[in-house]
Amino acid sequence: MDKVFAIAQNTFKEAIRNRVMYVILVFAILFILTGVVVKDLTIAAHGLVIRAIGLWAINVFGLILALLLGIGLVYTELDKKTIYTIVSKPIDRWQFLLGKYLGLLLTLYLIVVVMSAVFLVEIHLLNRQIQDPHFGLAMLMSLKAIFLGCVELAVVVAFALLFSSFSSPVLSGFMTLMVIVAGRLNEDIERFAQKIIAGFEGGGEVAKQGFLAGMAFLRDPATGATIFDQIKFLFAKGTALVFPNFELFNARTLALHFDTVDVNILKMITVSTSDALIYAVPYTASVLLLAMFLFGRRNFR
Amino acid sequence: MICSSAIRRRGFLSRNFLVGLVLFILCAGFAIHRQALYLANMRPYRPYLTINLIPGTRSNQVIKAAALGYDDFLSVFLWLRSIQDFGGQFRDPFALESQANAFWSITALQPLFTEAYDFGGLVIGDEGGSLNIWGSRVRPVEEQEQGWQFVNSMEEARQRADAMNEQALALFEHGIESDPDHFRHAYNAVYTSVSGLHDPRRAVPYAEVATLRPDCPDWVAGTIPYLQGRSGEHRIAMALWFARLREAISARSDLQIGINMRKIAEDGVNAWNCQTLTAALSLWSGMHGRALPDSLDQLVTDGFLTFDPEDVLASIELWRAAHSTTDPPPDLQTLVVEGFFPADPENPPEPLAFFDYIRFLDDVRRLQETTSQFETIREADLNLEMYLTVQGRIPDCPLNAWYIHSGDAQMLERMQRIGPFSYMVDHRDSRVWDTNRLFEDTARDLVSLRRRLSNYHGSHDQWPETLDELFPEGESAPVERGTGLPFIYDPADGTVHCRTFPALNGEINETMMGPPRPVDEGG
Structure with a gap:
C-alpha cells in the first residue's frame, strides 16, 4: 500500500498546483458568500435560503472539479509520457490507478472542507441577525448533507477514472456527465420502467417485483406486450439497476426543511448515512475494479 | 485449444485477474442488490408524485427532471425571483396571474417548502383574487388605452378574481397533501374560500382537515360551526356549538362558556332567523314582482x-x-x-x-x-x-x-x-343591504343601460330584442340589485324600468347616483 500512498501523495501535490482548481474554488466561495446579500431579498425562510445556496455551491463546484480533474487524470500521464517511467517501475497498474483515485479524492475533499468552512462560518455569522432557534441542528444537518455529497464525489471520481482509463478526456467528460445525469434521474427511470409494466392488464402488481419478474411478465404472450415494450423495459430497468442512484446521497432537503417538516416525513425522503455508505463503498469498489481491469489490459504503445 | 491458450496468454487465468474478478462480482453484485432493494422500496414521498394535483403538470414535471436533483436550490431561486417580481409588479393583477405558475413550480420542485404556500396564497389569493385590484382595471372597450391591459366589465373582473382564488386553493391543497404537519395550509384554504370566493360551504372540509393537524390550535375547531352557519347548515352549526358549550361547562371554562353562548345567540339563532327571513323575502318578492313588502x-x-x-x-x-x-x-x-x-x-x-x-x-x-x-x-x-x-x-x-x-x-x-325599508337579500352572501346604497347602484345600472340602448339604436336604427344583446357574447345584462329580478324592458320603444324603485323610472340625475366610490364596493 506504500506505493499506492506514494502515488496518491504525488497526485495530490500535482492537483493542488492546478490553477484552474483555484479559480473554481474562488468562484465557489464567492457564490457561497452571496448568501450575505441574497438573504435580504427574501421575506421569510432566511436561513433556508442561505443554506440552499451554500449547499448547492459546495455540491456543484465539487462535482465540476471532480469532472475536470478526474477525466484528465490518466490522460495527462499518457500525454506527458510519464506513464512509461511509472509502468517500468515495480508497481502494478492497479496500484497506480488506486493511488490516482485516492490522491484526487483527497484533493477534492480538501476543497470541500475549505468550501464547507466558509459556508459554516457564514451561516454562523449571519445567524446573529437571523436568530434561527434551530441553528445548531441546521449546522448538523448541513454537515450531513456535505458528508453525503462527499460520498457522491467518491462515486463520480471512480467513474471519471474508469472512463479516462480507456478514452480521451472529452469522451470521458461526456460519459461521466451522462452517468451523473442518469444517476440523478435514477428513480425517474425506475418509475418509467414500472410504468411500462403497469400499462398492461395485471401489470400493476408485477411492476414493483423487479427485473426478472417484469421480463417474464412482458414475455408472456397473454399480456400482448411487443418486443419494443420488452426492449424499453430492459433498457430502463437495466439503467436504473446498474447506474448509481445519486438521490441516495442527497440530504439537502433534510438540511433545509428539518425545522418545519415532521421528522418522519424527512426520514422517508432521506437515506441514512450508514445505508448510503453500505451502497456507495461496494459500488465504488466495483467501478474501480473495472477501471483497473481495463487499465491493466491497455496497451501504451 | 486455441481459445484456451489465448485466454492463458492474455492473463485471464492469472491469480490477480481471478481475485479481481471475484472481488468485482462480489462488489458489483452487492451494490446492484442494494440498488434493487432501494428501488423496490422506492421512497413514496418522492415530491413530484403529487404534482398531478395541480394544473399545468407537464411543465412542472419537466422542470423537476431538469433540476437534476437540485430541486431545493431551484425552488429557492424561483422563490427569490417571485418575491422580487411581486414587489416589482405590485398590484398589477395580470402580472399576478403569471405569478401563480411560479408558485406551482416552486412547490412542485419542493413540496415541503411551507413558506412558499403561505406567500403564494397571499400573492395569488389575497392580491390576485382581490376584486378591488381587478376592479381597478375595468374599462369599457372604447375607453381602453393602448399599452395597458384592462378587463371589459365588472363581471369579467369577478371571474378573473375567482379564477385566481381557485388557483390559490389548488396551491393550498397541494400544501395540505405535501405537508401534513401544519394546519396553516388548510386554514389558509378556509380563509380563501370564505373571503375570496365567498363560499363558506367549501371552507368546511378545509377547516375539518385543519383540526386534524398536530399543530392546530383549539380555536380553529370553533370556526367550523361558524362556517356551517354561514353555509346555511344552521342545524349542524347549532349542534356543534352546543357540543362546545357542553365541553366548556365540563371544563368549567368561564371564557369559553361566554364565547359559545354569544356564538349561539348571534351566529346561531340570529343567523338562522336571518336566513329564514331573507328566504321569505326573496320568495315574496319573486311572487309579487316587487322587491319588498310594505312591512x-x-x-x-x-x-x-x-x-x-x-x-x-x-x-x-x-x-x-x-x-x-x-x-x-x-x-x-x-x-x-x-x-x-x-x-x-x-x-x-x-x-x-x-x-x-x-x-x-x-x-x-x-x-x-x-x-x-x-x-x-x-x-x-x-x-x-x-x-x-x-x-x-x-x-x-x-x-x-x-x-x-x-x-x-x-x-x-x-x-x-x-327606517323599515332597510333589508334586502343579497343572494351571494346573504348580506343585509341598505336601501340608499341600493337605490344609487340601481340608478347607475339604469343610466348605463339606457346609454347602451341609445348607442344601439343609433347604430342599428332599431331596439334590441333583449337587453343581453347590448353586451358582448358571454356577458348578460345586469339585473335589479338585491332581488336579482331582470329590469322591465320593452323592445317596442326601448324603455327600461325597475320594479324596486319607481322613482328611477323617470329622469335620473347625478344626485340620485350618489357620490363616486371604489368599483368593488358596489358588489
Whole structure:
C-alpha cells in the first residue's frame, strides 16, 4: 500500500498546483458568500435560503472539479509520457490507478472542507441577525448533507477514472456527465420502467417485483406486450439497476426543511448515512475494479 | 485449444485477474442488490408524485427532471425571483396571474417548502383574487388605452378574481397533501374560500382537515360551526356549538362558556332567523314582482313566514303556566299537540328546530345552577332569551327585523337611521343591504343601460330584442340589485324600468347616483 500512498501523495501535490482548481474554488466561495446579500431579498425562510445556496455551491463546484480533474487524470500521464517511467517501475497498474483515485479524492475533499468552512462560518455569522432557534441542528444537518455529497464525489471520481482509463478526456467528460445525469434521474427511470409494466392488464402488481419478474411478465404472450415494450423495459430497468442512484446521497432537503417538516416525513425522503455508505463503498469498489481491469489490459504503445 | 491458450496468454487465468474478478462480482453484485432493494422500496414521498394535483403538470414535471436533483436550490431561486417580481409588479393583477405558475413550480420542485404556500396564497389569493385590484382595471372597450391591459366589465373582473382564488386553493391543497404537519395550509384554504370566493360551504372540509393537524390550535375547531352557519347548515352549526358549550361547562371554562353562548345567540339563532327571513323575502318578492313588502309583518300575513321564533318562547311560558311548572315541556311535539304552538306536527317549519336547543339550554342552565360553582356566570349569560328582550328594540321596527343581526350595534344604528325599508337579500352572501346604497347602484345600472340602448339604436336604427344583446357574447345584462329580478324592458320603444324603485323610472340625475366610490364596493 506504500506505493499506492506514494502515488496518491504525488497526485495530490500535482492537483493542488492546478490553477484552474483555484479559480473554481474562488468562484465557489464567492457564490457561497452571496448568501450575505441574497438573504435580504427574501421575506421569510432566511436561513433556508442561505443554506440552499451554500449547499448547492459546495455540491456543484465539487462535482465540476471532480469532472475536470478526474477525466484528465490518466490522460495527462499518457500525454506527458510519464506513464512509461511509472509502468517500468515495480508497481502494478492497479496500484497506480488506486493511488490516482485516492490522491484526487483527497484533493477534492480538501476543497470541500475549505468550501464547507466558509459556508459554516457564514451561516454562523449571519445567524446573529437571523436568530434561527434551530441553528445548531441546521449546522448538523448541513454537515450531513456535505458528508453525503462527499460520498457522491467518491462515486463520480471512480467513474471519471474508469472512463479516462480507456478514452480521451472529452469522451470521458461526456460519459461521466451522462452517468451523473442518469444517476440523478435514477428513480425517474425506475418509475418509467414500472410504468411500462403497469400499462398492461395485471401489470400493476408485477411492476414493483423487479427485473426478472417484469421480463417474464412482458414475455408472456397473454399480456400482448411487443418486443419494443420488452426492449424499453430492459433498457430502463437495466439503467436504473446498474447506474448509481445519486438521490441516495442527497440530504439537502433534510438540511433545509428539518425545522418545519415532521421528522418522519424527512426520514422517508432521506437515506441514512450508514445505508448510503453500505451502497456507495461496494459500488465504488466495483467501478474501480473495472477501471483497473481495463487499465491493466491497455496497451501504451 | 486455441481459445484456451489465448485466454492463458492474455492473463485471464492469472491469480490477480481471478481475485479481481471475484472481488468485482462480489462488489458489483452487492451494490446492484442494494440498488434493487432501494428501488423496490422506492421512497413514496418522492415530491413530484403529487404534482398531478395541480394544473399545468407537464411543465412542472419537466422542470423537476431538469433540476437534476437540485430541486431545493431551484425552488429557492424561483422563490427569490417571485418575491422580487411581486414587489416589482405590485398590484398589477395580470402580472399576478403569471405569478401563480411560479408558485406551482416552486412547490412542485419542493413540496415541503411551507413558506412558499403561505406567500403564494397571499400573492395569488389575497392580491390576485382581490376584486378591488381587478376592479381597478375595468374599462369599457372604447375607453381602453393602448399599452395597458384592462378587463371589459365588472363581471369579467369577478371571474378573473375567482379564477385566481381557485388557483390559490389548488396551491393550498397541494400544501395540505405535501405537508401534513401544519394546519396553516388548510386554514389558509378556509380563509380563501370564505373571503375570496365567498363560499363558506367549501371552507368546511378545509377547516375539518385543519383540526386534524398536530399543530392546530383549539380555536380553529370553533370556526367550523361558524362556517356551517354561514353555509346555511344552521342545524349542524347549532349542534356543534352546543357540543362546545357542553365541553366548556365540563371544563368549567368561564371564557369559553361566554364565547359559545354569544356564538349561539348571534351566529346561531340570529343567523338562522336571518336566513329564514331573507328566504321569505326573496320568495315574496319573486311572487309579487316587487322587491319588498310594505312591512315584514306582511310576510307573516301572506303566509311566507308561518312562524315567529318569539312565539315558541311565549308558548313555552304559556305551557309552563298551564302546567304550573318551571320545567320546560319535554319536547316540541307536546307543545304542538297540546295546542300551545300553531304548527303542523308532522312537518314543522325549519326554525322550530330552535326549540329543542332552547330546551336543552334550559337544562344546561339548571345544570349550572345545581352543579357549578362559577360565580361569574350570570343568569343572563346563559339565557338565550336575552335577544328577545324588549329593551333595545327599535320603535316601529317591523316584526322579526330585530332578529337580523341583533348583536351588531352598527347594524342597529343603521336600521334606526334608514327606517323599515332597510333589508334586502343579497343572494351571494346573504348580506343585509341598505336601501340608499341600493337605490344609487340601481340608478347607475339604469343610466348605463339606457346609454347602451341609445348607442344601439343609433347604430342599428332599431331596439334590441333583449337587453343581453347590448353586451358582448358571454356577458348578460345586469339585473335589479338585491332581488336579482331582470329590469322591465320593452323592445317596442326601448324603455327600461325597475320594479324596486319607481322613482328611477323617470329622469335620473347625478344626485340620485350618489357620490363616486371604489368599483368593488358596489358588489
